[in-house]
Amino acid sequence: KQEVTQIPAALSVPEGENLVLNCSFTDSAIYNLQWFRQDPGKGLTSLLLIQSSQREQTSGRLNASLDKSSGRSTLYIAASQPGDSATYLCASEETSGSRLTFGEGTQLTVNP
Amino acid sequence: NAGVMQNPRHLVRRRGQEARLRCSPMKGHSHVYWYRQLPEEGLKFMVYLQKENIIDESGMPKERFSAEFPKEGPSILRIQQVVRGDSAAYFCASSPLPGLNTEAFFGQGTRLTVV
Numbered sequence: 471k472q473e474v475t476q477i478p479a480a481l482s483v484p485e486g487e488n489l490v491l492n493c494s495f496t497d498s499a500i501y502n503l504q505w506f507r508q509d510p511g512k513g514l515t516s517l518l519l520i521q522s523s524q525r526e527q528t529s530g531r532l533n534a535s536l537d538k539s540s541g542r543s544t545l546y547i548a549a550s551q552p553g554d555s556a557t558y559l560c561a562s563e564e565t566s567g568s569r570l571t572f573g574e575g576t577q578l579t580v581n582p
Numbered sequence: 583n584a585g586v587m588q589n590p591r592h593l594v595r596r597r598g599q600e601a602r603l604r605c606s607p608m609k610g611h612s613h614v615y616w617y618r619q620l621p622e623e624g625l626k627f628m629v630y631l632q633k634e635n636i637i638d639e640s641g642m643p644k645e646r647f648s649a650e651f652p653k654e655g656p657s658i659l660r661i662q663q664v665v666r667g668d669s670a671a672y673f674c675a676s677s678p679l680p681g682l683n684t685e686a687f688f689g690q691g692t693r694l695t696v697v
Binding site: 504506511512513514515516519559561563567568569570571572573574575 | 613615617623624625626627630638641673675677684685686687688689690691693
């Protein structure tokens with residue numbers, strides 16, 4: 471059974487700082503890994519999807535990496551802004567079209 | 583493309599009543615997934631459906647919960663005889679055919695409160 475863990479559970483940083491969010495998974499036989507953002511009381515917004523054959527994906531100030539052999543993914547946020555404050559979730563998909571297994575999330579606060 | 587639409591956004595039910603949550607997938611998506619997020623917890627998978635077919639219901643509680651995705655109309659998650667522990671945010675996600683390795687798109691969720 472796949473288990474996904476995110477560290478840290480909460481993170482508070484000053485504006486402008488670069489930061490890294492960590493995600494680990496127990497079963498390395500994943501199909502893809504996806505990072506989401508969730509704002510309070512809102513739904514999930516997809517940020518980046520990394521296919522199992524890929525090592526990283528980039529979108530603007532976000533960069534996500536994937537190391538299947540070690541069961542780890544990281545989300546790097548450059549030059550953080552207060553608007554980045556949200557909960558960040560990672561989720562693995564074991565096979566094509568199967569369920570997503572989510573981590574508990576990292577609650578990020580970027581202070582002006 | 584309106585995205586994944588869930589309604590109602592908020593639902594209040596008294597203990598023992600029935601709750602019906604609706605999800606309309608994105609246009610062109612034939613796969614629907616339901617997830618539950620209990621207070622202060624992560625999202626947990628409940629059920630995966632295609633049109634007129636339940637593919638994986640391993641995350642559904644054995645009693646009181648059911649889901650359907652009819653040929654016409656939205657997917658429905660039905661909770662009978664609700665209890666306080668059912669209070670949570672219920673999210674629906676949709677995707678196109680498997681094998682395309684595309685991201686999952688989520689609705690805004692239905693927040694169920696049982697009083």
